[in-house]
Amino acid sequence: MIRVSVPCISIAGGEKLYPSSRGAIMALRGIDLDVADGEFVSLLGPSGCGKSTLLRCIAGLEQLSAGTASIHGQPILSPPDGIAMVFQRDALLDWRSIIGNVVIAAQLRGHRAALYRDRGMALLERFGLAGFADRYPWELSGGMRQRVAICRALLMEPTILLMDEPFGALDAMTRDDLNVELIRMWQASRRTVVFVTHSIAEAVFLSDRIAVLSRGPGRIEELMKVDLPRPRDLGVRETPAFAAHVAHLRAVFTRLGLMTT
Amino acid sequence: MNDPDTKLHNSAVTAMVFVALLLAWEVGVRISGVAPILLPAPSAVARELANAPGFFLRESAYTVVSTLAGFALALLIGVVLAIAIVGSRWLERLIWTVLVVLNSLPKVALAPLFVIWMGLGVAPKVAVAVLLALFSIVVDTVLGLRTVDPDVTALVRISRAGWLREMLLIRLPGALPALFAGMKVAISFALVGAIVGEFVGGSSGLGTVILIAQGQFDTTRVFAALVLLGIIGAALFHLLEIAERLLIPWHLSQRSR
Numbered sequence: 379m380i381r382v383s384v385p386c387i388s389i390a391g392g393e394k395l396y397p398s399s400r401g402a403i404m405a406l407r408g409i410d411l412d413v414a415d416g417e418f419v420s421l422l423g424p425s426g427c428g429k430s431t432l433l434r435c436i437a438g439l440e441q442l443s444a445g446t447a448s449i450h451g452q453p454i455l456s457p458p459d460g461i462a463m464v465f466q467r468d469a470l471l472d473w474r475s476i477i478g479n480v481v482i483a484a485q486l487r488g489h490r491a492a493l494y495r496d497r498g499m500a501l502l503e504r505f506g507l508a509g510f511a512d513r514y515p516w517e518l519s520g521g522m523r524q525r526v527a528i529c530r531a532l533l534m535e536p537t538i539l540l541m542d543e544p545f546g547a548l549d550a551m552t553r554d555d556l557n558v559e560l561i562r563m564w565q566a567s568r569r570t571v572v573f574v575t576h577s578i579a580e581a582v583f584l585s586d587r588i589a590v591l592s593r594g595p596g597r598i599e600e601l602m603k604v605d606l607p608r609p610r611d612l613g614v615r616e617t618p619a620f621a622a623h624v625a626h627l628r629a630v631f632t633r634l635g636l637m638t639t
Numbered sequence: 640m641n642d643p644d645t646k647l648h649n650s651a652v653t654a655m656v657f658v659a660l661l662l663a664w665e666v667g668v669r670i671s672g673v674a675p676i677l678l679p680a681p682s683a684v685a686r687e688l689a690n691a692p693g694f695f696l697r698e699s700a701y702t703v704v705s706t707l708a709g710f711a712l713a714l715l716i717g718v719v720l721a722i723a724i725v726g727s728r729w730l731e732r733l734i735w736t737v738l739v740v741l742n743s744l745p746k747v748a749l750a751p752l753f754v755i756w757m758g759l760g761v762a763p764k765v766a767v768a769v770l771l772a773l774f775s776i777v778v779d780t781v782l783g784l785r786t787v788d789p790d791v792t793a794l795v796r797i798s799r800a801g802w803l804r805e806m807l808l809i810r811l812p813g814a815l816p817a818l819f820a821g822m823k824v825a826i827s828f829a830l831v832g833a834i835v836g837e838f839v840g841g842s843s844g845l846g847t848v849i850l851i852a853q854g855q856f857d858t859t860r861v862f863a864a865l866v867l868l869g870i871i872g873a874a875l876f877h878l879l880e881i882a883e884r885l886l887i888p889w890h891l892s893q894r895s896r
Contacts, residue, residue: 465793
């Protein structure tokens, strides 16, 4: 295969070891993954497969023990420019209003909050939270809080959005809503997204490609392209093509002994 | 729990208990005929206060001023020390060692030394108050500054915020609840410190009033000063609670109020 351009994110021979009292524990082994600009890739796997670790290595929060990780050809040695992260627990600051929690992304980078207030308000409006700008996190539901966390991540217009099981703690209906809102946002902006999840349906619905990880040590068992038309809405989940993708992934997990039939 | 009716009801109950206790004390003293030099009746204490309101006000003000000055200094020094402790491992070891040694000394025993150093004015009172109030502020503030959600730490690192911005935007505001917990303990200690300072030397303040009245076996006056100290202590604590409610309405402990 001839590569015409440098991939956005590139991991080659990625390996991660954690020291422990009974020798080193291998969390990741033999990870090879390229993510193109504007691509939506999910890391799908059971808990403990190292998918969050892989995401943290891309974020520059941790370093691979062996192999290379780079963004646009630059090795990731510390948190790179132009990335933002959304966490499973929203990590909102209790003492800040909703708009305050969004503009902190600018303040942490040394910008004045006032300059980003309008942009923050526009984001809140896009996620249906315009009326809540002056409320506090504890007054909002889990789904609304996670929307605020997404607005905070988008404020500085990152080129890469890293999402670590962002909807894992939400109920099924709220999760569906947020999936739709996320896909709408992504279709409008085409950022590069790396999305960690353990939900097969969520991964198929959102992604261009899915990397299936197994555990002990975490490795990529399969890279699957999702052949579903875009733009997608929740209706796509009723189609035979969607069901076929889900069935295939189930079969992979069953083969790996990670799921019983 | 937080509707105004219940609140009013609670205050009424507190007031009634208080009045009942005072009544029992008054009646008990009158029936038993105990000597006023041992236990004066509340009415006698009230008369004592009413006879010299200017005097008691002046002496109270002196004690309140040294208490507040000591508290404010302890707050300032305590927060700075806590930031230093959290900021540097080397400073942490240095400051903790000194603080722990200082705190293991009975600080009351240092009061005479301060009189030698600083004379009989307000300075030694403030110094003892600072010493007594400092430890709880440092300990609680350090705890507050260190308690940061790991995801928030990741957010800070990804934003490449640096030490100062993390301190100002994340750690200090996040430490406010713990700081208030420390301040509530510290304010009572500061009052104790001010009184101890007055005990060892000087000519003003409620501590001095108690000391002089004790020499004259004027038990009623001792009680009058004690009542004022009780009121001052409760008022200072209550003021802190009001400040807490205004400054950290977002905190879990404040939401149901």
